[in-house]
Amino acid sequence: MKLELRGIxxxxxxxxxxxxxxxxxxxxxxxxxxxxxxxxxxxxxxVLYGLYxxxxxxxxxxxxxxxxxxxxxxxxxxxxxxxxxxxxxxxFTVAENVVLGHEPTKRGGFLDLAAxxxxxxxxxxxxxFDVDPDAVVGDLPVGVQQRVEIIKALIGDAQVLVFxxxxxxxxxxxxxxxxxxxxxxxxxxRGIVFITHKLREVRExxxxxxxxxxGKIVGTANPSDSAEEMASLMVGRAVxxxxxxAPAKPGAAGLQIRNLSVWDHAGTKVLDDISLxxxxxxxxxxxxxxxxxxxELTEAILGTQGKTxxxxxxxxxxxxxxxxxxxxxxxxxxxxxxxxxxxxxADFTIAENLxxxxxDREPFARRGLIRLGFLKEFAEAKVKEFDVRSQGIETKxxxxxxxxxxxVVLARELSRKLSLLVASQPTRGLDVGxxxxxxEQIVAARDAGTPVLIVxxxxxxxxxxxxxxxxxxxxxxxxxxxxxxxxxxxxxMMAGISA
Amino acid sequence: xxxxxxxxxxxxxxxxxLVSFVVGGVLIAVSNPxxxxxxxxxAARPADxxxxxxxxxxxxxxxxxxxxxxxxxxATPAGMIKPITxxxxxxxxxxxxxxxxxxSFRSGLFNIGGTGQILFGAMFAGWVGINxxxxxxxxxxxxxxAGVLGGAFFGSLVGLLKATTGANEVIVTIMFNYIxxxxxxxxxxxxxxxxxxxxxxxxxxxxxSAKYPAFLGDQFRLHAGxxxxxxxxxxxWWLLNRSTLGFQFRALGxxxxxxxxxxxxxxxxxxxVMAVSGALAGLAxxxxxxxxxxxxxTGVAASFGFDAITVALLGRNNPLGVLAxxxxxxGLRAGAVTMQASQGVPIDIVLVVQSMIVLFIAAPPLVRxxxxxxxxxxxxxx
Numbered sequence: 001m002k003l004e005l006r007g008i009x010x011x012x013x014x015x016x017x018x019x020x021x022x023x024x025x026x027x028x029x030x031x032x033x034x035x036x037x038x039x040x041x042x043x044x045x046x047v048l049y050g051l052y053x054x055x056x057x058x059x060x061x062x063x064x065x066x067x068x069x070x071x072x073x074x075x076x077x078x079x080x081x082x083x084x085x086x087x088x089x090x091x092f093t094v095a096e097n098v099v100l101g102h103e104p105t106k107r108g109g110f111l112d113l114a115a116x117x118x119x120x121x122x123x124x125x126x127x128x129f130d131v132d133p134d135a136v137v138g139d140l141p142v143g144v145q146q147r148v149e150i151i152k153a154l155i156g157d158a159q160v161l162v163f164x165x166x167x168x169x170x171x172x173x174x175x176x177x178x179x180x181x182x183x184x185x186x187x188x189x190r191g192i193v194f195i196t197h198k199l200r201e202v203r204e205x206x207x208x209x210x211x212x213x214x215g216k217i218v219g220t221a222n223p224s225d226s227a228e229e230m231a232s233l234m235v236g237r238a239v240x241x242x243x244x245x246a247p248a249k250p251g252a253a254g255l256q257i258r259n260l261s262v263w264d265h266a267g268t269k270v271l272d273d274i275s276l277x278x279x280x281x282x283x284x285x286x287x288x289x290x291x292x293x294x295x296e297l298t299e300a301i302l303g304t305q306g307k308t309x310x311x312x313x314x315x316x317x318x319x320x321x322x323x324x325x326x327x328x329x330x331x332x333x334x335x336x337x338x339x340x341x342x343x344x345x346a347d348f349t350i351a352e353n354l355x356x357x358x359x360d361r362e363p364f365a366r367r368g369l370i371r372l373g374f375l376k377e378f379a380e381a382k383v384k385e386f387d388v389r390s391q392g393i394e395t396k397x398x399x400x401x402x403x404x405x406x407x408v409v410l411a412r413e414l415s416r417k418l419s420l421l422v423a424s425q426p427t428r429g430l431d432v433g434x435x436x437x438x439x440e441q442i443v444a445a446r447d448a449g450t451p452v453l454i455v456x457x458x459x460x461x462x463x464x465x466x467x468x469x470x471x472x473x474x475x476x477x478x479x480x481x482x483x484x485x486x487x488x489x490x491x492x493m494m495a496g497i498s499a
Numbered sequence: 500x501x502x503x504x505x506x507x508x509x510x511x512x513x514x515x516x517l518v519s520f521v522v523g524g525v526l527i528a529v530s531n532p533x534x535x536x537x538x539x540x541x542a543a544r545p546a547d548x549x550x551x552x553x554x555x556x557x558x559x560x561x562x563x564x565x566x567x568x569x570x571x572x573x574a575t576p577a578g579m580i581k582p583i584t585x586x587x588x589x590x591x592x593x594x595x596x597x598x599x600x601x602x603s604f605r606s607g608l609f610n611i612g613g614t615g616q617i618l619f620g621a622m623f624a625g626w627v628g629i630n631x632x633x634x635x636x637x638x639x640x641x642x643x644x645a646g647v648l649g650g651a652f653f654g655s656l657v658g659l660l661k662a663t664t665g666a667n668e669v670i671v672t673i674m675f676n677y678i679x680x681x682x683x684x685x686x687x688x689x690x691x692x693x694x695x696x697x698x699x700x701x702x703x704x705x706x707x708s709a710k711y712p713a714f715l716g717d718q719f720r721l722h723a724g725x726x727x728x729x730x731x732x733x734x735x736w737w738l739l740n741r742s743t744l745g746f747q748f749r750a751l752g753x754x755x756x757x758x759x760x761x762x763x764x765x766x767x768x769x770x771x772v773m774a775v776s777g778a779l780a781g782l783a784x785x786x787x788x789x790x791x792x793x794x795x796x797t798g799v800a801a802s803f804g805f806d807a808i809t810v811a812l813l814g815r816n817n818p819l820g821v822l823a824x825x826x827x828x829x830g831l832r833a834g835a836v837t838m839q840a841s842q843g844v845p846i847d848i849v850l851v852v853q854s855m856i857v858l859f860i861a862a863p864p865l866v867r868x869x870x871x872x873x874x875x876x877x878x879x880x881x
Contacts, residue, residue: 302760304759304760323762323764324759324760324761324762325762325763325764327762328761328762329762334760336760341754341756341757342756342757342759342760343757343760344754344757345749345750345753345754345757345758346753346754347753347754348749348750348753352746355746356750356757356758356761357760357761357762357763359743359746359747359750359761360743360744360746360747364743365743368742368743368744369741369742369743370741370742370743370746372741
């Protein structure tokens, strides 16, 4: 089935999210829709899926104009959507989730789960998904949950499948598996729309690339084009994707971790006898597939992990047993993995967030009173320095884009004297322009002599940013290698095989 | 601009109150005997029916007005302004306790224990007010302080339990209400609090040297506690918006995990929040025992502990909003008495109006749909 969007325009008040957008997706084609956050990709797809009504333009399926009043109409017409945030009920089984909304019913109103199971197994086998219909969705890894979403779309006999930023939540391996699935779906004659801002993936899997910027189609690209060319088209200016940094000049060991072990609430050892040094003026990247103890390591340094043993020395001072506050006072800068959950208070203004971990200290407070005048001055300066795009310092942090939220977190952490910077996946979910900025700031902190610990799940980031790379697997460090190490070797180490 | 105000929370609160009064009016009409009678020949003489409805509803709300704001039928100037002083006398403890609840709600703790904390405040203040003999300038502040500390103590116990054992504050505070009221019942039957030679559970009267001054004279129930209430409004506003402690309270309320990562001691903050919340409820207890009641009885907290929750929600947990809502509730209480006395409208109608307010506050979409206000579009282009 051929999909065509003709002159789609969608406005939200004064904001034009889609401005006369034209797009043709042929059957048997993977069509990448590339663009930064806020370019209007998701809006366009929500118009296609009937979630929004377009203010102008037509949707055509096989050259016939169609109207979708809601997602139900779109699904019936053969359009399937795999959302960025899964629309699954965690306590239901795979089969129950898949038939949700159009449950096969036996006489007397009973749910025919057997029929549902058969259907799931059939689709799963046909595409080699390896999904158990009786598994409870909440217990499944993210990658498998995503396949459940795909099965949901396929059971409705979708001929055009839309993937909205599907790789944002996946590990490198899961991403590779998803790519294979997309190719297979394409080869079965379906049209695929793949929304993303990750250039590596685009170049790997796309047949056709359309680039959006600020609600408009700004051009097309070939999979063989360089990443720089595509990025420039996305951002609208020349972009340097390589991290520019001088060779590290490591000094004394600022952070010394010795025999650190951490146990989780259930008493399982999640970090097993870790020892490592980070020197002043160097970036150590912890690489590894998510969930191999990286989070626990950073939280053990911050002091929010419950049961730990071993020692963590920051500039010769023991951190173990000290409160989070004390550690921050000793110069620990912390950029959490989940900035909306741990890094910011969404309902607080930018200014309030900038003093979040120093609200009771000079110069932000005096005698228990917040110094609003100083805070205003400070926030104005930082917003400018870190180029936080907003309506002003009174804007709520929750209203900012991911990139600008991260800039607020960085501005807060980097604007005091640090003896160590710990940043977990500092560029997760950010667009190209913001990634560049965040990397610059991290390198600048290193060059100022701060020891830096970065947790990265993407190999590109690890090799570009790191001066040394420590690979973690199942709570242990597999090895510490230079960033020039071959990708294949690093990949093996991430699977637990030491070089 | 108007559309924006309409979408705002303040407008929603006002509309919720408005709708509740309309529903209350319907109930008044339906329960009125004259209306019921004229309804039976509605088709024959509709005018009778509508004038009966008008008389019932207007009469009731007119009585509510005369009982709560200004009695234009009174013979003396004092009688004319008496209703508004009654309203303020009721509003004082409700607002004080409401402020306490607002502090806890803003900090992410759902303190249902207003009743218990008011009772503890009243017990502590009452004991000092009965058993200590000192000049007013020392005795009165001491008694108020005892009440505030009593409420703070009882509140902080809840915070301590939550911090150390992770106990849910909703359940703990509900249970603590029972503990407080049963403890008071028990103490009022022991020589510790019970007036000698008295078989009723009532204490000796509070000494005059511990009382809030009745600055309008003894024929009014209104006392100087109303100024303490205004001071508390300002203090809570200052605490939440200007102090570092309040900043940490709010950070905890909005996002506990970010607060933890920012080095805020969560457990200690729970205790402090509940202490402040309880202190304000305790202050409400002092207003009752050292102001209007005169001696300790089991009914000293009235229903103010729960009114406080409603008032905090209606006032959107904002100190000035709580003050406005507190005065509204004080007015409803004061006016209900007149409404029953002069129009025979059951006092329960006022309770229904209060409950409707809660219902509409809890369900903003309901009010929005009644007034066809569109919710602000949250989804922007992605």
